Amino acid sequence: MIKEIVIKAEGLTKRFGDFIAVNKISFNVEKGEIFGFLGANGAGKTTAMRMLCGLSIPSSGKAAVAGFDVYKQTENIKQNIGYMSQKFSLYEDLTVKENIRFYAGIYGMGRASAKEKMNNLLVQLKMSNEENNLVKSLPLGWKQKLAFSVAILHQPKIVFLDEPTGGVDPVTRREFWNLIYDAAEKGITVFVTTHYMDEAEYCNRVSIMVDGVIEALDTPSNLKKNYKAASMDEVFLQLARGAKRSSD
Amino acid sequence: MKQFIIFVKKEFYHIFRDRKSLLIIFLMPIVQIILFGFALTNEIKNSNIAVLDNSKDEATVKIIQRLDASRYFEVNTYLHSQADIENIFKSGKVRMVVVFPPNFYQSLLHSNKAQIQLLADASDPNTATTITQYATNIINDYQQELNGQTNIPYQIQPQLRMLYNPQLKGTYNFVPGVMTMILVLIAAMMTSVAIVREKEINTMEVILVSPLKPLLFIVSKAIPYIFLSLVNLITILIVSVSILDVPVNGNLFLLMAESLLFIITSVSLGLMISNFTKTQQEAQMFSLMSLLLPTLLLGGFMFPIESMPWPLQAVSNIVPSKWFYLIVKDVMIKGLGFSQVWKESLVLVAMSLVLLFISFKKFKTRLA
Numbered sequence: 001m002i003k004e005i006v007i008k009a010e011g012l013t014k015r016f017g018d019f020i021a022v023n024k025i026s027f028n029v030e031k032g033e034i035f036g037f038l039g040a041n042g043a044g045k046t047t048a049m050r051m052l053c054g055l056s057i058p059s060s061g062k063a064a065v066a067g068f069d070v071y072k073q074t075e076n077i078k079q080n081i082g083y084m085s086q087k088f089s090l091y092e093d094l095t096v097k098e099n100i101r102f103y104a105g106i107y108g109m110g111r112a113s114a115k116e117k118m119n120n121l122l123v124q125l126k127m128s129n130e131e132n133n134l135v136k137s138l139p140l141g142w143k144q145k146l147a148f149s150v151a152i153l154h155q156p157k158i159v160f161l162d163e164p165t166g167g168v169d170p171v172t173r174r175e176f177w178n179l180i181y182d183a184a185e186k187g188i189t190v191f192v193t194t195h196y197m198d199e200a201e202y203c204n205r206v207s208i209m210v211d212g213v214i215e216a217l218d219t220p221s222n223l224k225k226n227y228k229a230a231s232m233d234e235v236f237l238q239l240a241r242g243a244k245r246s247s248d
Numbered sequence: 249m250k251q252f253i254i255f256v257k258k259e260f261y262h263i264f265r266d267r268k269s270l271l272i273i274f275l276m277p278i279v280q281i282i283l284f285g286f287a288l289t290n291e292i293k294n295s296n297i298a299v300l301d302n303s304k305d306e307a308t309v310k311i312i313q314r315l316d317a318s319r320y321f322e323v324n325t326y327l328h329s330q331a332d333i334e335n336i337f338k339s340g341k342v343r344m345v346v347v348f349p350p351n352f353y354q355s356l357l358h359s360n361k362a363q364i365q366l367l368a369d370a371s372d373p374n375t376a377t378t379i380t381q382y383a384t385n386i387i388n389d390y391q392q393e394l395n396g397q398t399n400i401p402y403q404i405q406p407q408l409r410m411l412y413n414p415q416l417k418g419t420y421n422f423v424p425g426v427m428t429m430i431l432v433l434i435a436a437m438m439t440s441v442a443i444v445r446e447k448e449i450n451t452m453e454v455i456l457v458s459p460l461k462p463l464l465f466i467v468s469k470a471i472p473y474i475f476l477s478l479v480n481l482i483t484i485l486i487v488s489v490s491i492l493d494v495p496v497n498g499n500l501f502l503l504m505a506e507s508l509l510f511i512i513t514s515v516s517l518g519l520m521i522s523n524f525t526k527t528q529q530e531a532q533m534f535s536l537m538s539l540l541l542p543t544l545l546l547g548g549f550m551f552p553i554e555s556m557p558w559p560l561q562a563v564s565n566i567v568p569s570k571w572f573y574l575i576v577k578d579v580m581i582k583g584l585g586f587s588q589v590w591k592e593s594l595v596l597v598a599m600s601l602v603l604l605f606i607s608f609k610k611f612k613t614r615l616a
Contacts, residue, residue, distance in 0.1 A: 053457050075459065083457035087450040093265045094258065105254030106460045134265075151454075160457075 003030035006158055006189045007052060011061035014047050021047040023212040024061060029191060029205075031157075034184050036203030037193040040240050044212040045193040046086065049160055052191070053083055066157045082151035082159040082188075086166065090147050092136035096127060099135055100150060107154035114153075121149050141172030145179060152183050159183065161192040165199065177202050197233040206232070208239050215239045251460060255468035259442065263472060273438070277430045277480045281487050284422040295343040295379050298325040298336050303352035311364070311390055315346065320382040337369055344368045344379050356394075423488045424576035425549030428569045430484065431507065432514045432543055435477040437535035439518030443469055444531040462611050470515045477511040478504075497583030506579060506593060510572040513596050514539075516603035517568070523610045543569040571595045 007029035014022040022044040029035045039045045050056040052065050054074030063070045066080040090099045100121065104114035122128045125145055135143060144164060152159050161180075165173045177199065184190050192203070200206050200220060207217040216223055216239060220232055227235045263270060297315065301308050316323040321344075325336060333345050347365035349355075356362040366383050368376035446452040455465060481504070488494040496503060517539065525531040544550050546564035553564050564570050571592045578584040578592075586593075 055453065055456055078457060078459045081457065083454055085450055085453045089450045089454045091258070091262070091451060092449070094261055098258070098261060102254055102258045103454075103458075106251050106455065106458045108251060108459065110250070 003033075005029070006031050006067075007035075007063075007065050007191065009048075009052070009061070009063040012048065012051060012058050012063050013060045014044075014051060014056065015059040020212050022051070022058075025209070025212075025214045026061075027207055027214065027217055029158075029189060031189055032184055032187050033205060034180060034190045034192065034203045036200050036206040037191065037209065038195065038197075038200055038206055038236065039193070039209035040195065040243055043209040043240075043243070045209055046162055048209070049162055049191070049193060053081060053160055054078060080157045082154065082156040084147050084151040084159070084161045084164050086162040088140075088143055088147065090135050090143060090150065093134060095132050095134055096122070096138070096146065097131045099146070100153065103150045104153055109154060117153055121153065125149060141168050141175070144168055144172070145176055148176065148179055148183075152188055155186075156188065158189040158191060161190065163193055163195070165194065165196065173199070197231065197236055200232040200236075208236060210240055210243050252464055252468050255460075255464070256471050259469065259472040262442070262445075263476070273434060273476060273480070274483070276434070277426075277484045278487055280430060281423065281426050281484055282491065284426045286492075292375055292378050292382075293319050294322050295320060295375075296324045296341060297321050297344045297346060297383075298327050298333075298342045299323055300327040300330070300333060300345060300347045302350045303348045303354075305351075305353035307353035307356060307362075307390075307394075308348045311348075311387060312346070314386050314390055315383065318382070318386055320379065320386075333367065337367075342369070343375065344383065346383065420494055420581050421549055421577075423484070423492060423494045424573055424580060425547065427481070427484050427488075427507075427576055428510075428547055428549070428573045429540070429543050430480060431477055431511055431572075432517070432539050432569055433535070434480055435473055435511050435514035436518035436521065436539050437532060438473045438476065439470055439515045440521040440525065440531040440535055441528050442473065443519065443522035444525050444528050448527055463608065466519060466608065466611065470519065473518070474508075474511050474515055477514070478508065481507050481511070494581075496580050498579035499585065502586055503576070503579045506572070506575045506589065506596075509593060509596050509600070510568065510575075513568045513572075513600040513603070516600050516607060519607035520603050520610075523607055523612075539569075542567045546570060548573050568596060568599050571599075 005028045007027075009028075010026045011024045012022060012026070013020065013024050025048060037045050037049065047056065051058045051070060052063060054065075054070060054077050058070060065077045068074075068076040068080070070077065091102070094102065097118065100118045101114060104117065109117070119128075122131055125142075127142065127146070130138065130142075135146070138146070148159075148161065148164060151161075165176055168176065173196070180190055180192070180202075192199075194200065203220065205217065205219050206223060207214050208223075209215065216227075216235070218226070223235050224230070224232065227238055229235045229238065299312055299315075301312065312323055315321045325342060327333060327336065327345065333347070336342055336345065345367040347367065349363055349365075352362050352364075364387060366380050368380050370376040446455065485496065485503075489496060518535070521531055521534050521538070525534055542564075546553065546556075546560065546567045547569040548564070553561055553570065556564070575589045575592045575596075578589050
């Protein structure tokens, strides 16, 4: 069975002056896949992701997201993706309900469908009792789960998650990944950057970026086999040892 | 449209949840206008004066009474000789001495001419000029009254008349000034802070990734603050008319329309500022520095622009506040119509268009 390719990058490059943040990366992501994008801080993950989301124009190379060109069709791309940023991005001074309504609104969802979606979501997150509370009163883990659910509320083809679980405890991280699995089962392709190696194990395929270059790309089990490592952690350490850049 | 409504609604949530800022926004105009209107006026009230009355007749007594009765003067000392004058100035007890020559009323009746000497302490020249003017006006008033009583004019004198503001009320000057200042500050600062906040709390990224159009984003950010500024404008007008007795002499709708235009200019300034600042604090500081100072210094209501050196006069032309101040003075105080202020209005329209164009062009739909 031939899988549909939803993200296609070929020699994608981003330069900032002399600095090459992302250096000729190429990969394909299939529909419904959970694609892990790993790398140390400063390896170029976020820059690469921003190019795919239309937040940053590539310096060279080709890429298509949901079949649309990242240079010319960013508006079409925006209609088809969800995005959750590294830093928390809901409005703290708005209630849970108002945040959901707002994001549903800017994606052009009607009142009725937004309401239905919101109710389902609140039940799924077990947050029905919190719907009228301000987001700032929620624990971080809940906020992250809410942010993710909001990012996929409009049922995008692809959701981009930029280090979604930073600062969250292991139990909540596990719960968060359950949400990701649910989304993937519904056919949403998940593109996730992380530097937690245990999370890499949850992905269908993983790419490891070092100094702006993709050093390895395979399923977690194949990577471990190829690098004769017991865990993804070891794989990563072997690859990242030679890294020259250390932080953003 | 749906996107627009939901966005504007969200902005209002932000505004109404932030009680402290809300309080500042709504109280600031009232406090400032009252402060400027009463406390910080350039009007000089209750100046102590001394009188050296060498005539002591009907006319001099009346004039002294009138001076004393006015809110500008308190006659607190009666002098007896020319020599006392210098002493009392040196003691610093009075700002002005009024000297009547002997036979004041007599000469007024017979030769239709009389002189009064006004001696002012000009170590503070502005005060001296102002209070002598107050005194001259009061004396002229009296003289006019005398003239009205008979058919033969006692005296034909060049008259000093203070047009539009006969009592030289400082509030006439300050209300348009404070109005200008508050509108530009609130509209520009709030707008810039509101946009920069989205950058700071990172929601900007999410909005940029969403299909929301930049123009829609900018307009929905601006609308709530235009609305708030209009509320402020109405507050200021109510306070000025009811508490400070500064009337709206011109067409109220013209005044509102011109103010709306200025609010739009200010909001455009705010948009512009938000383009090159990254944090709320930065935006706030920048707004204060780049708007408050020029408005105060070059807006024309604190310091007359005509007496500035030409480079400053030239610079004042790019300060939108200067133009709005002229419009408000013309419309509100002088009661002039649109035909008198269309040039200034055109300048504001042009400024708004340029600012909006630049902000829109500069608005980063991308992060890097």
